Amino acid sequence: MSTMQEPSPTQRSGMAAKAEKSSTEAPRPSRTLWGDAFKRLRRNKLAVAAIIWIVFVVIVALTADLWAQQLLGSPTSSDSTTLAQTSLLAPNAEHPFGTDALGRDILVRVIYGARVSLSVGIMATAISTVIGLILGALAGFYGGIWDTIIMRAADIFLAFPYVLFVVSMIAVIGRSLTNVFVAIGILGWPSIARVFRSAILTVKENDYVDAARAMGASDMRIIFRHIFPNSVASIVVYATMNIGGAILTESALSFLGMGVVPPTPSWGTMIQDGQAYLTTAPWMMIMPGLAILSTVLAFTLLGDGLRDALDVKMKDA
Amino acid sequence: MGKYILKRVLQFIPVFLGVTLILFALQNIVPGDPITLIGGDKALPPETELQLRIKYNLVKVDENGNAVLDANGDAVPTNTWERYIGYMGNLLKGDLGTSYQRKIPVTEIFAQKYPYTVKLALCAIVLEAIMGIGAGIISAVKRYSFWDTLVTLTTSVLVAVPAFWLGMILQLVFGVIFKVMPISGAGGASSQFQDWMHYILPAITLASVSTAYTARIMRSQLLDVMSQDYIRTAKAKGLSNRAIIWKHALKNALIPVVTYIGVDFGAMLSGAILTETVFNWPGVGYEIYRAISGRDWPIVMGGVTLVVLVVMVVNLLVDVSYGFLDPRIRFDRSSKSN
Numbered sequence: 001m002s003t004m005q006e007p008s009p010t011q012r013s014g015m016a017a018k019a020e021k022s023s024t025e026a027p028r029p030s031r032t033l034w035g036d037a038f039k040r041l042r043r044n045k046l047a048v049a050a051i052i053w054i055v056f057v058v059i060v061a062l063t064a065d066l067w068a069q070q071l072l073g074s075p076t077s078s079d080s081t082t083l084a085q086t087s088l089l090a091p092n093a094e095h096p097f098g099t100d101a102l103g104r105d106i107l108v109r110v111i112y113g114a115r116v117s118l119s120v121g122i123m124a125t126a127i128s129t130v131i132g133l134i135l136g137a138l139a140g141f142y143g144g145i146w147d148t149i150i151m152r153a154a155d156i157f158l159a160f161p162y163v164l165f166v167v168s169m170i171a172v173i174g175r176s177l178t179n180v181f182v183a184i185g186i187l188g189w190p191s192i193a194r195v196f197r198s199a200i201l202t203v204k205e206n207d208y209v210d211a212a213r214a215m216g217a218s219d220m221r222i223i224f225r226h227i228f229p230n231s232v233a234s235i236v237v238y239a240t241m242n243i244g245g246a247i248l249t250e251s252a253l254s255f256l257g258m259g260v261v262p263p264t265p266s267w268g269t270m271i272q273d274g275q276a277y278l279t280t281a282p283w284m285m286i287m288p289g290l291a292i293l294s295t296v297l298a299f300t301l302l303g304d305g306l307r308d309a310l311d312v313k314m315k316d317a
Numbered sequence: 318m319g320k321y322i323l324k325r326v327l328q329f330i331p332v333f334l335g336v337t338l339i340l341f342a343l344q345n346i347v348p349g350d351p352i353t354l355i356g357g358d359k360a361l362p363p364e365t366e367l368q369l370r371i372k373y374n375l376v377k378v379d380e381n382g383n384a385v386l387d388a389n390g391d392a393v394p395t396n397t398w399e400r401y402i403g404y405m406g407n408l409l410k411g412d413l414g415t416s417y418q419r420k421i422p423v424t425e426i427f428a429q430k431y432p433y434t435v436k437l438a439l440c441a442i443v444l445e446a447i448m449g450i451g452a453g454i455i456s457a458v459k460r461y462s463f464w465d466t467l468v469t470l471t472t473s474v475l476v477a478v479p480a481f482w483l484g485m486i487l488q489l490v491f492g493v494i495f496k497v498m499p500i501s502g503a504g505g506a507s508s509q510f511q512d513w514m515h516y517i518l519p520a521i522t523l524a525s526v527s528t529a530y531t532a533r534i535m536r537s538q539l540l541d542v543m544s545q546d547y548i549r550t551a552k553a554k555g556l557s558n559r560a561i562i563w564k565h566a567l568k569n570a571l572i573p574v575v576t577y578i579g580v581d582f583g584a585m586l587s588g589a590i591l592t593e594t595v596f597n598w599p600g601v602g603y604e605i606y607r608a609i610s611g612r613d614w615p616i617v618m619g620g621v622t623l624v625v626l627v628v629m630v631v632n633l634l635v636d637v638s639y640g641f642l643d644p645r646i647r648f649d650r651s652s653k654s655n
Contacts, residue, residue, distance in 0.1 A: 156335035161587040161624055164605060168617065171609045172343045244477065251479050252591055256606060271482055275595075278485060278500075279493050286489075289482035297477035304473075 033233065033310070040309035047305025050298040057295055061114040072108035076263040079103065088281045098283040100273060106284065109265035110291050116259075116266040117247045117295065120181045124246040125239050127185025132192025133235070137223055139193065140200030151197070154190035162187065163252055170258040177260045184249050188242060195238050199231030233310040237303055244299030251292050267292050322637060329629050336625050337618075338401060344614045345397045351375070351614065355417045367392060372415070373615075374403040404618070413619030418611060423619035427601060431623075433503055434593075434600035438585035440520035441527075446578055449528040453535020453574070458562060460540065468532055475529035484522035484595040491518060501597040519596040523589045527581045534577055538570040572643045576635055583631030587624040 041047050069075070072095070079086070086103030089095055097106035139150040157165075169183040203209065204227065212222050253259040254268025262269060267288040274285025306312075352361065352369050361369070367384055370376045376392035377385040377399070384392040395403070407414065413423035456468035492500035503515045542548065543566055551561045588602025597603070601620060608616035 152331055153335070155332050156339070160336055160339075161584070161590075161602075161621070161628070163590050164587070164602075164609075164621060164624070167590070167606065167609055168340065168343055168621075171612070172347050248477075248479055252481065255479070255481050255591070256594065257610070268479070271479070271485070275485060278489055282489050282493075285482065285485055289479065289486070292479050292482065293474070293477050296479075297474060300473060300477055 037233075037306070037309040041305050044305045044308065046301045047309075050301040050305065053294060053298040054302065057114055057298075058118060060111055061118055064108075064111050064115070068108050068111050072105040072111075075104060075108045075112040075265050077104075088277065088284075090281075091283055097287040098281065100270070100284050101277060101281070106270070106287050109270060110267070110288055113265040113267045113270060113288060113291065114295070116177065116254075116264065117250060117292070119177070120184065120250040121243040121247040121299070123181040124184035124188060124250075125242045127181065128188030128242060128246075129192050129235065129239050131186065131189035133196050135189060136193035136196030137200060137227075140197035141204065141219065141223060141227070147197075150193065154193055157187060157190045160187075163249070163256075166249060166253060167256060167258050170253065175258060175261050177264070180250055180253060180259055181246075184246050184253075188246065192235070192238055192242070195234055196231060199234055200227055203227045203230045234312045237307045237310060237312045240299055240306055241303035244296040244303070247292065247296050247299070321640075322633070325633055325636060329633070333625060333629065334405075337405070337622055340618060340621055341401045341404065342397060344618065345400070347612065347614075351417055355420075374400050408622065413622065414615035416608075416616050417613045419613075423615050426604065426616060427620060427623055430599060430601050430604045433598060434586060434588050434602065437516060437519055437523060437589070437592075437598060437600060438582060440516045441523040441585055442578060442582045444520055445524040445528045445531055445581065448524070449531025449578075450535050450571070450574060452528075452532040454539060454562075454567070456532065457536045457539035457543070458558075465536075468536070472529035472532050475525050478525065479591075480522055480526055480589075481591040481595045483525055484518065484592055487518045487521060488595075501595075503596075503598055519592050519598055522595065523585060523592045527578075527585075530581075531574060531578060535570065535574050538573055539566060542566045542570045572639070575642060576639055579635035579638070580632060583628040583635070586627045586631060588620070 083103050086099055087101055089099040089103075091098040095105050095107065097110060099105055100109070135150045135154075139147045165187055166183050169187070170179060173179045173183065200223075209222060209226055212226055217225070250259060250266070251268035251271070254266040255272045257269075257272065259268055260266050270288035271285045274281070274283075274288075277284050351373060352366055352375070355361075355369060367376070370392060371378055371382070371384055374395060377395055379385055387393050404414070411424065413427075415422055416426060419426065452468045452472075456465040459465055487498075488500045491498040498518055499511075499515050500518075503512075539562075543562075548561060548566055551565050556564075586601075588600055588605060589598075590602035590606045592598065593600045593603035594606060601624065605617055605620040605624075608614075608620065
C-alpha cells in the first residue's frame with residue numbers, strides 16, 4: 001500500500017522504500033505517494049495542458065507590471081480627449097482583444113483581471129480549507145456533540161442559496177478585494193469540512209492510530225502526524241477544484257456589481273460592462289468570459305487529473 | 318415512514334432558525350437606519366417616524382400598541398433578539414413584513430414573482446432531465462467512443478462556464494445575430510407562442526451546469542450498474558444489450574440521477590439570481606438581488622425565508638420519494654445510522 005504512506009519525513013519514507021524493495025523482485029525507483037502521483041499526472045495530457053495554462057496565466061499576471069502597460073496602455077485610466085477614436089474598437093493588430101467604451105485595451109484589462117481572479121481563487125480556497133480542516137477535524141476526531149453542532153452548521157450553510165448568501169454578506173461588509181475573498185472563503189468551508197471529516201473517520205479506525213495512542217501520542221500529534229498526511233491527497237484534490245469554483249463565484253459577484261470596486265479590472269465586471277454593448281461591441285464580454293472559462297476549466301481538469309493520479313475516491317457532490 | 322418524515326421535519330427546525338438568524342443578524346449589522354431609507358431624501362415628521370418605528374418593530378411597544386418611552390421621553394429601541402422573535406412571530410401568522418421602498422407587503426411581491434421562477438425552473442428541469450439523462454446514457458453505452466469523448470468534454474466545459482456569460486452568448490447568437498429569440502423579459506408578448514419563446518434562452522442558461530452534472534452522474538451510475546452481477550446474469554441468459562440496458566440497468570442507475578434532479582429543482586426554485594439578472598426575468602432571484610442592492614431588507618429577509626422553506630420542502634419530498642424509488646432504502650435503518 002504505497003499510497004497509504006506518509007509522504008512528509010524523507011527519512012521515514014526512505015526506510016519504507018527500502019522495506020518495499022527487499023520484499024519485491026523488481027523494485028521501482030520512486031515509491032513515494034507524490035512521486036508516483038506525479039508520474040501518473042505526467043501521462044495525463046489534459047492535466048499537463050491544464051498545468052501549462054495555469055502556469056502561463058500566473059506568470060502573465062505576476063509580471064504584468066513589467067511589460068503590459070508599455071505595450072497595451074493603462075488598464076484603468078482613459079484619455080477623454082481621444083475617446084472618439086479609441087473607444088469600442090473591434091479586435092485589431094494594436095488591440096488584439098479590442099477596446100472598451102472608455103477606450104481601454106481589453107487584453108490588458110483581462111491580464112490585470114487575472115490578478116483579481118487568481119488571488120480570490122487562492123485566498124478564498126485557503127480560508128475555506130483552513131476553516132474546513134479545523135472544523136472537520138473537530139467533528140471527525142472528537143465526534144459526539146462537536147460532530148452534531150458542526151455538521152448541523154454545515155447544513156445551515158449549505159441550505160442557503162449560495163450566491164445570495166455571498167451577495168448579502170458583501171452588502172453587509174462592503175465591497176473590496178479582501179472582503180470578496182473573505183466572504184467566498186468563509187462560506188466555502190462546509191464541503192472541505194465534510195471531506196476531511198469523512199477522511200478522519202476512515203483513517204481513525206486504522207491500527208497505527210491505536211498504536212500511536214498507546215505510545216502516548218497527544219490528539220494534536222495524532223491529527224497532524226498520522227491523520228492529516230493520510231487525507232492530504234483528497235484535500236489537495238478538493239482545494240484545486242475549489243479554486244476554480246471560487247473564481248467562478250468571484251466573477252458572478254463582480255457581474256452583479258458586488259465584487260472589487262472599479263476601475264480595478266475584474267473579469268466579471270468586464271462582462272457586466274459589456275452587457276450594454278452586446279449588440280455593438282460583443283468582444284467586450286466575449287474575451288473576459290473566455291478567460292474565466294479557460295482558467296476555471298484548467299483548474300477543474302487539473303483537479304480531475306490529481307484525483308486520478310492520487311487515486312482519491314470522491315463522492316458525487 | 319411517518320416517523321422518518323417527522324424526524325426530518327424536526328431536523329429542519331434548527332437549520333431554518335439558524336439560516337434566518339444569520340440573515341437577521343447580518344441585516345442588523347448593516348449601517349444605516351431603515352426609517353431614513355424609507356423616508357428617502359426628505360425628513361419625516363416625528364409622529365410618522367414613530368409610527369413607522371412601531372410598525373417595523375424597531376421600538377418597544379406596550380399592550381395598547383403605544384411606544385414605550387424612557388425617562389427623556391424617547392422611544393426605547395428593540396434589540397436584534399426582540400426583533401427576530403417579533404419577525405418569527407409574524408412569520409407564523411403568514412406575515413413577512415412590508416417593503417421599505419415599495420410600501421407593499423412582502424408576501425404580495427413574492428406572490429407576483431414566484432410564478433415566473435417556478436415556470437422557468439420547470440422548463441429548465443425538463444431540459445436538464447432529457448438532455449442530461451440522454452447524454453449520460455449515450456456516453457455510458459458507447460463508452461470510449463467519439464460520443465463519449467464529446468459528452469465528457471462538453472460537460473467539463475459547461476461546468477467551467479459562468480452561467481451568466483453563457484446566457485449573454487445565447488442572447489448574442491440567437492437574439493442579435495440570428496434574431497430568432499427575444500433577448501430578455503417575460504410575458505407581455507402578442508401571442509402565447511411569443512410568450513413561450515421568452516422561456517427558451519433563460520431555461521437553457523439555467524439548465525446548463527446541472528445538465529452537465531446530470532449527464533456525468535448518469536454515466537458513472539450506468540457504468541457502475543453495468544458491472545454488477547445481475548447484469549452479467551442477464552447477459553449470460555442471452556438477453557440483448559438493449560433489453561439489458563432498458564429493462565435492468567437503467568432502473569437502478571436512474572435512482573441517484575432522479576435524486577440529483579430533484580434537489581436541483583429545489584435549488585432552481587430558490588431563484589436563479591444570475592440567470593434572472595441577465596434576462597431581466599421578473600422572478601424571485603432578481604427581486605432579492607435588487608432588494609439587496611437597494612437595502613430593502615424586508616424583501617431580502619422575506620425572500621430568503623421563503624426560498625429556504627421551499628428548498629427544504631423539496632429536499633424532503635426528494636428524500637421521501639427516494640424510499641419509493643429504491644426499496645432497498647429502509648427509512649428506519651437510515652434514521653438510525655444518521
